[in-house]
Amino acid sequence: MERTRTVTWDDTSGSLEAAASMTGLEYMRAIAAGDLPAAPIAHLIGMVMEEIEEGVAVFSIEPAEYLYNPIGSVHGGVAATVLDSVMGCAIHTTLSQGAGYSTVELSVNYVRPITAETPRLFGRGLVVHAGRRLATAEARLSDADGRLYAHATTTCLVMKVGSGNPGG
Amino acid sequence: MERTRTVTWDDTSGSLEAAASMTGLEYMRAIAAGDLPAAPIAHLIGMVMEEIEEGVAVFSIEPAEYLYNPIGSVHGGVAATVLDSVMGCAIHTTLSQGAGYSTVELSVNYVRPITAETPRLFGRGLVVHAGRRLATAEARLSDADGRLYAHATTTCLVMKVGSGNPGG
Amino acid sequence: MERTRTVTWDDTSGSLEAAASMTGLEYMRAIAAGDLPAAPIAHLIGMVMEEIEEGVAVFSIEPAEYLYNPIGSVHGGVAATVLDSVMGCAIHTTLSQGAGYSTVELSVNYVRPITAETPRLFGRGLVVHAGRRLATAEARLSDADGRLYAHATTTCLVMKVGSGNPGG
Amino acid sequence: MERTRTVTWDDTSGSLEAAASMTGLEYMRAIAAGDLPAAPIAHLIGMVMEEIEEGVAVFSIEPAEYLYNPIGSVHGGVAATVLDSVMGCAIHTTLSQGAGYSTVELSVNYVRPITAETPRLFGRGLVVHAGRRLATAEARLSDADGRLYAHATTTCLVMKVGSGNPGG
Numbered sequence: 001m002e003r004t005r006t007v008t009w010d011d012t013s014g015s016l017e018a019a020a021s022m023t024g025l026e027y028m029r030a031i032a033a034g035d036l037p038a039a040p041i042a043h044l045i046g047m048v049m050e051e052i053e054e055g056v057a058v059f060s061i062e063p064a065e066y067l068y069n070p071i072g073s074v075h076g077g078v079a080a081t082v083l084d085s086v087m088g089c090a091i092h093t094t095l096s097q098g099a100g101y102s103t104v105e106l107s108v109n110y111v112r113p114i115t116a117e118t119p120r121l122f123g124r125g126l127v128v129h130a131g132r133r134l135a136t137a138e139a140r141l142s143d144a145d146g147r148l149y150a151h152a153t154t155t156c157l158v159m160k161v162g163s164g165n166p167g168g
Numbered sequence: 169m170e171r172t173r174t175v176t177w178d179d180t181s182g183s184l185e186a187a188a189s190m191t192g193l194e195y196m197r198a199i200a201a202g203d204l205p206a207a208p209i210a211h212l213i214g215m216v217m218e219e220i221e222e223g224v225a226v227f228s229i230e231p232a233e234y235l236y237n238p239i240g241s242v243h244g245g246v247a248a249t250v251l252d253s254v255m256g257c258a259i260h261t262t263l264s265q266g267a268g269y270s271t272v273e274l275s276v277n278y279v280r281p282i283t284a285e286t287p288r289l290f291g292r293g294l295v296v297h298a299g300r301r302l303a304t305a306e307a308r309l310s311d312a313d314g315r316l317y318a319h320a321t322t323t324c325l326v327m328k329v330g331s332g333n334p335g336g
Numbered sequence: 337m338e339r340t341r342t343v344t345w346d347d348t349s350g351s352l353e354a355a356a357s358m359t360g361l362e363y364m365r366a367i368a369a370g371d372l373p374a375a376p377i378a379h380l381i382g383m384v385m386e387e388i389e390e391g392v393a394v395f396s397i398e399p400a401e402y403l404y405n406p407i408g409s410v411h412g413g414v415a416a417t418v419l420d421s422v423m424g425c426a427i428h429t430t431l432s433q434g435a436g437y438s439t440v441e442l443s444v445n446y447v448r449p450i451t452a453e454t455p456r457l458f459g460r461g462l463v464v465h466a467g468r469r470l471a472t473a474e475a476r477l478s479d480a481d482g483r484l485y486a487h488a489t490t491t492c493l494v495m496k497v498g499s500g501n502p503g504g
Numbered sequence: 505m506e507r508t509r510t511v512t513w514d515d516t517s518g519s520l521e522a523a524a525s526m527t528g529l530e531y532m533r534a535i536a537a538g539d540l541p542a543a544p545i546a547h548l549i550g551m552v553m554e555e556i557e558e559g560v561a562v563f564s565i566e567p568a569e570y571l572y573n574p575i576g577s578v579h580g581g582v583a584a585t586v587l588d589s590v591m592g593c594a595i596h597t598t599l600s601q602g603a604g605y606s607t608v609e610l611s612v613n614y615v616r617p618i619t620a621e622t623p624r625l626f627g628r629g630l631v632v633h634a635g636r637r638l639a640t641a642e643a644r645l646s647d648a649d650g651r652l653y654a655h656a657t658t659t660c661l662v663m664k665v666g667s668g669n670p671g672g
Contacts, residue, residue: 005212006174009234016240031238039238041245044173044212066177069256070199070207072184076256076271077209077249084244088237103244104638105609105659107275107443109472109491111465129447129484134608134661136445136487138474148465151472153489155445155609155659157638272470273441273491275611277640277659279633297615297652302440302493304613304655306642316633319640321657323441323491323613325470341548342510345570352576367574375574377581380509380548402513405592406535406543408520412588412607413545417581424573424580439580443611 005066007044010037024095028052039085047082049089055127057089063118074114079121079141083108083152086125087137091156094130098160101135105155112149119143133158173234175212178205192263196220207253215250217257223295225257231286242282244318247291247309251276251320254293255305259324262298266328269303273323280317287311301326341402343380346373360431364388375421383418385425391463393425399454410450415459415477419444419488422461423473427492430466434496437471441491448485455479469494509570511548514541528599532556543589551586553593559631561593567622578618583627583645587612587656590629591641595660598634602664605639609659616653623647637662 015036019027030036032052042048042059045067051058061082069075084106091101114121125139135158141150183204187195198204200220210216210227213235219226229250237243252274259269282289293307303326309318351372355363366372368388378384378395381403387394397418405411420442427437450457461475471494477486519540523531534540536556546552546563549571555562565586573579588610595605618625629643639662645654 001179003179003208004174004176006172007234008172009236011169011171012236012238012240015238019239036238039243040171040234040236041243044234066175066208066212068177068180068208069253070180070183070204071187071256071260071268072180075207075209075249076252076274077245080248080252080274080276081243081245084248085237088239088244092239100239102281103278105275105277106244106248107273107489107611108248109273109464109489110271111467111470111472113270128445128487131447134447136447138487151464151474151489153443153445153487157661275443275657277632277657279635279638279640296613296655299615302615304615306655319632319642319657321611321613321655325493337515339515339544340510340512342508343570344508345572347505347507348572348574348576351574355575372574375579376507376570376572377579380570402511402544402548404513404516404544405589406516406519406540407523407592407596407604408516411543411545411585412592412610413581413585416584416588416610416612417579420580420584421573424575428575436575438617439614441611441613442580442584443609444584445609446607449606 009040009043012037012040021097023097024092025054028089028093045078045081047085050122052093054093055090057086057093057125058122059086060120060122062120063114063116065116076110079110079114079150080106080108082123083139083141083150084154086123087139087152087154088156090125090127090137091135094127095158099158101156101158103154103156106152108150108152110150114149121149177208177211180205180208189265191265192260193222196257196261213246213249215253218290220261222261223258225254225261225293226290227254228288228290230288231282231284233284244278247278247282247318248274248276250291251307251309251318252322254291255307255320255322256324258293258295258305259303262295263326267326269324269326271322271324274320276318276320278318282317289317345376345379348373348376357433359433360428361390364425364429381414381417383421386458388429390429391426393422393429393461394458395422396456396458398456399450399452401452412446415446415450415486416442416444418459419475419477419486420490422459423475423488423490424492426461426463426473427471430463431494435494437492437494439490439492442488444486444488446486450485457485513544513547516541516544527601528596529558532593532597549582549585551589554626556597558597559594561590561597561629562626563590564624564626566624567618567620569620580614583614583618583654584610584612586627587643587645587654588658590627591643591656591658592660594629594631594641595639598631599662603662605660605662607658607660610656612654612656614654618653625653
């Protein structure tokens with residue numbers, strides 16, 4: 001086994017300009033359709049967008065050794081990244097044109113270890129509350145047989161794009 | 169700018185056997201010293217072990233475009249991964265020989281966006297409670313000037329190595 | 337309006353002995369049926385057990401001024417208490433005889449303020465993962481019209497009763 | 505032992521008007537000094553304000569049977585309430601005149617059970633990040649000997665008073 005991985009990604013700096021004239025759902029669908037580039041980190045960790053609907057986002061990932069922590073399993077940050085992605089994207093699909101969001105809090109529960117032998121995993125994010133200034137979502141990470149590995153919730157701040165640092 | 173990244177990592181399958189004859193602190197120090205291989209994911213995302221003391225772990229990371237989400241900043245999963253790492257490793261340093269741990273819960277607060285222009289970030293994890301079956305830790309992700317970007321807490325289950333799936 | 341509240345509660349010290357010969361579901365149903373006393377705090381804050389099924393618990397509460405914080409609304413701790421109750425009790429219903437649990441982590445998202453004008457609220461807790469050592473649950477706090485006020489998740493440690501402090 | 509508790513509280517409806525002409529620190533100090541009424545829930549659960557400084561709030565509580573859950577210990581919602589209080593009040597002390605806040609997320613870690621035999625507990629809340637729109641805080645619940653029982657973090661949304669439902 002050769003332990004090397006090479007990834008390439010696209011310049012996404014034009015995406016935000018494109019986003020300014022789209023609703024959140026249109027933006028997410030443009031990425032899903034390949035009309036706008038996928039997130040660089042999706043290439044890095046091998047995360048694939050599977051489904052985008054209003055209030056819903058599904059991504060998948062193949063557990064692999066290059067995602068390992070030092071104690072013999074896939075790093076918990078990988079599940080956190082997939083769950084954060086599907087919840088953020090689910091919230092993004094509910095935003096009107098000119099609105100953006102920023103994650104302010106993420107909580108993850110790990111219920112089963114993930115190793116290179118674990119089958120492909122699917123993160124499914126659902127919006128729970130979509131308010132004018134605040135949105136929350138929940139997500140589960142399961143295999144195709146429905147075995148649950150982790151679940152999560154998030155809180156996002158919703159704002160006009162360009163209104164500055166949400167933590168500021 | 170060339171948008172490609174190649175990483176290599178080491179076979180870590182021997183590490184757990186090595187770990188069985190070490191305390192947690194010895195194991196973490198062996199990784200820090202390069203006597204045992206770093207975690208594959210550390211190579212993938214460019215995370216570097218900076219400091220290991222009993223109850224403390226510090227890692228650093230260089231924000232970069234290959235870590236980006238689809239909305240123009242470093243993906244929140246990256247901060248989650250660094251914070252999870254330093255908290256897990258801080259807890260690991262408190263474990264006696266033959267003990268292991270598993271993260272059961274991770275909560276992250278994001279207070280400032282991270283972009284490719286953000287300077288190198290340092291995650292510092294500290295053990296809060298080290299019990300026989302349960303350990304908790306907290307961590308902050310800051311730049312060298314002390315500007316805070318995210319903070320986190322975690323809950324880990326402590327167990328004898330080989331006692332099976334902690335979520336089971 | 338007279339601003340005074342008097343509550344009485346029952347001695348529950350015999351309940352744990354009674355619990356030792358019951359499954360978790362039997363224990364919860366005995367409380368619901370009034371064969372075992374309700375929790376003292378349920379009397380204190382006016383929380384009522386509405387429904388107990390395997391993996392599910394529903395409690396209700398009437399928002400009122402005596403539950404107020406210093407900024408003109410029902411204290412966030414009240415929603416936390418109801419949500420923690422329904423999740424803990426939902427998990428309790430899945431336990432076999434001789435097993436107990438302890439909450440190690442609770443995360444609450446608040447999406448709408450609660451005042452004395454808010455109608456009666458119903459907390460509904462559902463088990464997400466029921467493992468041998470670890471259980472997780474989720475809950476929502478809504479009014480009868482389905483308006484959501486808060487939601488939550490929890491992590492509980494499952495253990496043999498009498499095996500000591502789970503945090504130890 | 506008589507199992508009854510009678511509490512009285514004050515009308516706090518005038519407090520918010522008083523608050524409008526004060527900074528957050530002045531408001532918290534007015535409550536601490538008894539110039540403005542304590543929160544009704546503080547009377548209900550026996551919670552006492554011990555210390556208010558800029559960015560810091562300390563409350564104490566005496567563990568007692570009337571705070572019990574159905575499994576023989578003080579309900580986890582009580583620790584959540586004290587921790588939420590000291591974090592919210594710590595954030596409140598950092599607010600300028602005309603600003604308010606709303607808790608959007610609370611995470612609590614429980615590390616040791618609390619019973620009626622547990623000595624008086626002190627919750628200490630500290631601001632971690634005080635931004636224009638977002639603030640975070642952390643807190644610990646310990647006895648006078650420094651034994652830790654629970655710890656927590658929170659995320660609050662900061663806003664102009666009267667700008668409406670933060671979850672909206």
